[in-house]
Amino acid sequence: MWLVCIGFAFPSGFSVAVDAQQSKPSEYQVKAAYLYNFSRFIEWPARPAAETGEPFAICVLGKDPFGPILDATVSGQGAGAQGLVARRLTKPEDALACQILFVGDSEEGHLKEILTALGKVSILTVSDIPRFSERGGMIEFVLKGDRVRFEVNLSNAVNAGLAVSSDLLKVALTVRKNPQSGA
C-alpha cells in the first residue's frame, strides 16, 4: 500500500518537475523526476513495523550526477519532507535502509559487490551504467536521441520482492527476464 500512501501524500503532482522550467529540462532533471516516478508504478512489500516511521528514501551511491536537482525534485513533491528524502551514500551497506538506489558511474567497477551486498532486500536499483540491467540491476537509463528511456530487468525486481506495474513495462524500452529465475 505504499504506492497509494505516497500518491495521496503528495497531491500537487509530478508536473512540478517539468513545469518548473518552461525551457527544455536537462537530462538529469528528467532522470531525477523518473527516479521519483518509478515509485508510483512499483509496489514495495510492507515494511516491518519498526521501520514504518522511516521516510521513503531515494539514495545515490558513489559519484552524484544530480547535485541539488534531486533534492529540488524530492522537496518539490510538496509537503513530502517527512515522507520522502534524498540521501548520498558511500558504502553499499548503507543502502539497506533505502527504497530506491541510484548507482553512480563511479561504482561500475564493483557493481557485483554492491548488488551482492544488497542481496534480496527490496531495493529498486537504477543506474546509468551501460548493460546495468543485464548485470543484475533492475532499471537502466538509456538515451534515445534526446529522450531519456529505460530498460527494465523484471526478474531482478521480482526476485527482490518488488511488483512492477505493467504500465511501467509498457513504456520501457526493453523488458528483460533472466533465463532462470533466482540468479
Next chain:
Amino acid sequence: MATGRKGSIAKRLTRMNMLVSATVLLLACTGFVAYDLATFQATLVRNLSIQAQVAGSNSVSALTFDDPSAAERTLSAFHLAPNIVSACIYGPDGKAFATYRRDSSARIPSNPQIVAGEEENHWREHDDLMLVHEIVFQGQRAGFVFIQSDEQNLIERMKHYFTIALAVLVLSLIVALLLSHFARRSIAEPVAQLARVARTVSQEKNYAIRAVREKAEGELAELVETFNEMLEQIEERDHSLRTAHNELERRVEQRTGELAAANKELESFSYSVSHDLRSPLRSIDGFSQALLDDYGDTLDTVSHEHLKRIRAATQKMGLLIDDLLNLSKVTRSPMQREAVDLSSMAQSVAAELAKQDGQRQIEWVIESNVQAHGDSRLLQIVLDNLFGNAWKYTSKHQSARIEFGLKRQNGSSAYFVKDDGAGFDPEYSARLFGAFQRLHGAAEFPGTGIGLATVQRIVLRHGGRVWAEGAVEQGATFYFTL
C-alpha cells in the same frame, strides 16, 4: 357464396391478428426507440467519457515517462470504434502529446477546452460530440484526453433498430398468420358451418338437420348447442302443430259427415212422415164424407156437426202436411238460378189472391221492373207466402194497401212486401221465422206457422237475409235480400 362468407370471417380474423400484432409491435418499437433516443445523448456522452477515461488511464505511464509513441499506440485502438473521428492526449501543461485521426481531415484543438478545476467538459460541433477529460493519476493531474465522436453511432443504431424491428415484424406476422390459422379452425370454421346449417334449414325448411359441435369451444359451442336446441323445439312444435291440425281435420270431417247424415235422415224422415200421413188422413176424410153421403139422413144434427168438424180438421191437417212437404222440398230440391222478373211475378200473385175474394178492397202498389237472380220456383213460393200473409192479416180491415218494391238504403238494396194490416209486437219479431211459431191465434187468422220458416229457408239458400218491421195494428213490412 358460402365459401365467400367463410373466407371473409377467416380472412377478417387473420387480418385482425396481423393488424393487432403489427400495431403492438410498431408501438413497442416506437416507444423503445423514443426512449432510447431520449437517453441516447446521455448514453453517448457517458460512453465517450468512459472511453476517454480508459484511454487516459492507459496513457498515464506514457505521460509520466514522456513516451508519446506509447500513448499513440493506446489511442490507435480507436480505429476499432468507427464513430471516433479524432482523439488526443494532452500533457498536464495542455500541450498535445499524442494524437489519433480517423482520416486526414480530422481536426484537433491545439489545447484541451476545459476550465481549470473541471474534470470533464463536452460540447457539440457540427453534430459531432466533443469531450475532454482530465487524466488524474494518484491524485495528481497527469494530463487531458480529448475525443471527438460523429453521428455514426446514431446512424448505426438506427440501422440496427430498423433491421431488428423489421425482422421482428416479419417474424411476428408469420407467427400471427400461424396463430390465425388455429383461430380459423376453432372460430371461423364452426361459425361458417353454423351459417351453412342455418341456411340449409331456412332454404329446405328441414328442421331435422343439426349443427355439428366438433371444433367449437366456449361460447361457440354454446351457440351451436343453443341453435340445435332451437331446431329441436321448432321441430317439436311443428310436429305437435301437424298432429293438432290433422286431429282437427279428422274431427271436422267426422262431424260434417255426422251432420250431413243426421240432416238427411231428418229430411227424409219429415218427408216420409208427411207423405205417409196423407193416406190415413185421406181415409178419414173420405170415410167421413162417405158416412155423410150414405147415412146423412139417419144421423142427427149433432153427429152431422161432429163429422163436419172431423172433415175440417183433416183438411187443415192436409194443408199442414202440404206446407211441411213444401218446406222439405225447399231444402231438398236443387237450385237453378236465373234472371227473374219479380214485378210480373208479384202481379200474378196479387191477381190470384184478388180472384179468391172479389169483395175486398185492396190497393195493390207494385213497383215495376224489379229484377232478381235466383230460382224462380222458390221465389214464387216466397212471394206467395209474403203476399198471402199480407192478404190474410189485412182481412179484418175495410180496405187495405199492399206494396211490393225494392228499397235502396246505405248502398245496399232489399225487396220488401208491405201491408197496413194487423202487424205484430216487435218484441216477438225474432220468433216470426221459426217453424210452427204463430203470433196470432188460429181462430183469429188461420195458418200453419210454416210459411215464414219456408221463406227464410229459401232466402238463406240464396245466400240472403230476411227480416221484418212492424207494430200491433200498424201493419208489417218484410224485407229480404238475395
